[in-house]
Amino acid sequence: MIICVPIKRVIDYRVSAHIRPDADAIVTAGVKHSINPFDEIALERALQERDSGLVKKVIVVAVGDADTNEILRSALAMGADEAHRIHASKTPSPFLTAQLLKLWLEKNPCDCIITGKQAIDDDANQLGQLLAGFLGWSQAMFASKVSFKKEAAVEVTREIDGGLETIVCQMPAVISADLRLAEPRLASLPAIMLAKGKPITVTDASELELSLTEKTRVFNYRTAPIRQGGKRVANLNELMQVLNEAGMEA
Amino acid sequence: MTVGVLIEHDGKHMKTSSRHVITAASECQKPIIALVIGYQLDSIAAEVALCDGLDAVWVLDHPDYEYASAERVALWVASLALTHVLASANAFGKNLIPRIAALLNVSPIDGVLSILADKHYVRAMYAGHILCDVISDDLIQCVTITPTAFKSCASLKQAVSIESHASVDLPLLSKRVSMHQADSESPELATAACVMTIGRGVPPELIPRIKRLAKRYKAALGATRAVVDAGLLPNECQVGQTGQVVAPDLYIAWGVSGAVQHLAGMKHSKQIVSINKNPDAPMNAFADFVLEADVVSVLSAWEARFASLEEKCVSQELEYEL
Numbered sequence: 319m320i321i322c323v324p325i326k327r328v329i330d331y332r333v334s335a336h337i338r339p340d341a342d343a344i345v346t347a348g349v350k351h352s353i354n355p356f357d358e359i360a361l362e363r364a365l366q367e368r369d370s371g372l373v374k375k376v377i378v379v380a381v382g383d384a385d386t387n388e389i390l391r392s393a394l395a396m397g398a399d400e401a402h403r404i405h406a407s408k409t410p411s412p413f414l415t416a417q418l419l420k421l422w423l424e425k426n427p428c429d430c431i432i433t434g435k436q437a438i439d440d441d442a443n444q445l446g447q448l449l450a451g452f453l454g455w456s457q458a459m460f461a462s463k464v465s466f467k468k469e470a471a472v473e474v475t476r477e478i479d480g481g482l483e484t485i486v487c488q489m490p491a492v493i494s495a496d497l498r499l500a501e502p503r504l505a506s507l508p509a510i511m512l513a514k515g516k517p518i519t520v521t522d523a524s525e526l527e528l529s530l531t532e533k534t535r536v537f538n539y540r541t542a543p544i545r546q547g548g549k550r551v552a553n554l555n556e557l558m559q560v561l562n563e564a565g566m567e568a
Numbered sequence: 569m570t571v572g573v574l575i576e577h578d579g580k581h582m583k584t585s586s587r588h589v590i591t592a593a594s595e596c597q598k599p600i601i602a603l604v605i606g607y608q609l610d611s612i613a614a615e616v617a618l619c620d621g622l623d624a625v626w627v628l629d630h631p632d633y634e635y636a637s638a639e640r641v642a643l644w645v646a647s648l649a650l651t652h653v654l655a656s657a658n659a660f661g662k663n664l665i666p667r668i669a670a671l672l673n674v675s676p677i678d679g680v681l682s683i684l685a686d687k688h689y690v691r692a693m694y695a696g697h698i699l700c701d702v703i704s705d706d707l708i709q710c711v712t713i714t715p716t717a718f719k720s721c722a723s724l725k726q727a728v729s730i731e732s733h734a735s736v737d738l739p740l741l742s743k744r745v746s747m748h749q750a751d752s753e754s755p756e757l758a759t760a761a762c763v764m765t766i767g768r769g770v771p772p773e774l775i776p777r778i779k780r781l782a783k784r785y786k787a788a789l790g791a792t793r794a795v796v797d798a799g800l801l802p803n804e805c806q807v808g809q810t811g812q813v814v815a816p817d818l819y820i821a822w823g824v825s826g827a828v829q830h831l832a833g834m835k836h837s838k839q840i841v842s843i844n845k846n847p848d849a850p851m852n853a854f855a856d857f858v859l860e861a862d863v864v865s866v867l868s869a870w871e872a873r874f875a876s877l878e879e880k881c882v883s884q885e886l887e888y889e890l
Contacts, residue, residue, distance in 0.1 A: 329694075334694075334697070335694045335697065335698060337698065344694075344698070356810075411675060412666075412676075413669070413674075413675035413676065414675075416670065435810075436810065438694075438695070438809070439693065439694060440693050441678070441679065441692070441693050441694070441695065441809065442678045442679075443662045443666075443678055444662075444666040444669075444676055444678060445666075446666075447638070447662070447663065447664075447665075447666035447667045447670070448666045448667070448669065448670045448676070449670075450638075450639075450667060450670070451642060451666065451667040451668070451669070451670025451671050452670045455741075456637075456639055456741035456742045457638050457639065457663075457667065457742070458742065459638075459659075459662070459663045460659055460663075462803065473745065476659075477659065477803045477804070478659040478660070478804070479583075479658050479659045479660060479756075479757075479758065479804060479812070480578070480749045480750050480756075480804055481747070481748045481749045481750045481802065481803075481804050482747070482748040482802075482803070482804075483744060483746075483747045483748075484744070484745045484746045484747070485635075485637075485742050485743060485744050485745065486742065486743055486745055487741065487742040488740070488741050488742065491742075496803075496810075497793070497797075497810055498796075498797070498803065532675070533674065533675040533704060533705045533706050534675045534677065534702050534703065534704045534705070534706075535702070535703045535704075535705075536700050536701070536702050537700065537701050537703075538700060538701040539698055539699075539700045540698070540699050540700070541697065541698060541699075542692060542696055542697055542698065542699050542835075545835060545840075545854055545856075547840065547853060547854045547855045547856045547857075547858070548852065548853045548854070548855070548858060549856060549857055549858065550857075550858050550859075550860060551857050551858065551859050553859070553861075554859070554861075554866055554869045554870060554873075556859075557841065557843075557857065557859050557866075558873070560839075560841065560857050561818070561841070564817060564818045564838075564839050565817070565818075566762055566785060566818050567785070
């Protein structure tokens with residue numbers, strides 16, 4: 319069995335994002351980037367399965383320009399068997415990414431896809447579902463537990479609004495990783511050094527014969543209004559007054 | 569033009585979040601059709617049919633849909649002649665809308681905060697720090713709506729018509745084996761009027777006491793990621809960028825430090841109260857009202873107020889009897 323893990327290069331979660339003066343984009347040049355944390359969780363879960371022997375190979379794939387190689391190398395250092403990049407001059411929307419991946423997967427087949435439930439830049443939470451729809455595969459989103467069964471099926475516990483739900487999906491399946499699916503390993507220094515020399519296969523988006531025209535236009539980026547708070551109340555009595563004025567009653 | 573709203577329900581009642589989506593739909597186009605999917609839906613469909621703003625209810629009621637898998641639901645919804653498909657931006661809607669969009673070959677839009685014009689939306693990114701406009705060129709709009717950004721629709725006396733639809737054929741790709749649902753007595757976290765949230769500053773042994781207090785006020789219980797990760801409260805309580813987004817009238821944070829990822833999930837609350845002894849906690853700069861005190865002492869004093877209140881009631885009753 320082969321697991322494919324699509325990963326995305328995003329601004330590192332410790333860095334705050336800034337808007338370009340023309341308000342048409344986020345400043346990315348010279349900003350520290352890393353693997354989207356949810357994709358890292360997905361990769362860890364796939365690697366665990368490979369290490370336990372059920373999965374033959376874990377391949378990672380990312381869409382983007384040459385800078386994207388750095389996250390593919392991080393994934394190789396964590397233990398991914400193969401790294402692939404679909405070349406695009408800028409990171410496309412989840413919709414285009416899913417279309418590109420679908421076409422790419424026709425030439426690079428796999429049995430299961432595990433990816434992060436959302437990217438921490440656009441917070442879209444769409445790629446896994448889109449990909450499952452394009453491929454016509456079963457889907458198990460927001461997974462907190464995954465166990466592969468012998469009979470071409472996978473049991474997934476999903477984090478849903480009111481609790482948890484466990485479903486069994488026929489393979490091939492698309493799974494999206496929630497926070498608690500796995501704890502990503504740290505790559506060792508020798509593994510990081512070794513990963514620098516490993517090959518990254520590059521496919522140009524044009525080879526996939528897809529027009530890279532977006533169907534949505536995103537603009538007028540602005541900082542969300544910041545709340546002005548911090549008014550101190552002296553004691554519980556004063557707090558109770560506030561609560562009463564807010565209409566809160568036991 | 570036909571707007572479809574996917575209705576979320578628990579097998580007994582429609583979820584309040586869907587009422588907010590119906591309000592958002594009324595800012596799109598007319599007519600608005602509620603789509604209800606499941607098994608044995610008569611009472612839910614009747615409840616939905618009273619929602620203000622709707623023109624009809626379409627029901628797919630079939631034993632195969634008792635577990636309404638994303639694969640089957642998407643196939644049915646994509647087969648309908650709709651120009652807009654809306655659902656709430658929670659686990660329910662986020663699971664379905666992008667798959668429906670893929671089948672219709674359109675680019676979905678997630679977490680809409682306001683609708684400026686047809687196909688023109690505002691949404692948030694980067695954990696709610698940044699807002700942006702999105703204009704879609706697609707003929708069909710597949711959108712998830714942030715429920716708290718729109719009002720809940722009212723119920724009318726007059727019901728709209730309910731139409732039955734036949735199920736679509738699709739081999740079984742997934743099935744549900746078990747389900748763990750939170751206490752159905754407490755209000756839905758995403759749409760509760762009051763939320764009490766427990767952060768890492770609350771000693772674990774106090775959690776049951778805050779739960780009791782929350783119950784008293786009919787408040788939903790929230791938690792920070794650290795508290796859920798520590799296994800102290802279940803995942804469905806998590807408020808934040810990757811958990812639930814809430815915007816209650818009153819948000820009471822008990823010992824919550826206020827990491828940006830947490831603030832992203834509650835910043836639109838009408839009033840925020842922070843109870844935290846740490847003067848430097850970001851939440852204490854963010855909340856409207858701050859009680860800079862130890863959680864234990866505040867909780868004890870709060871409970872004591874109830875105790876004395878109850879005593880008073882009892883003694884009044886006694887006097888009356890005498």
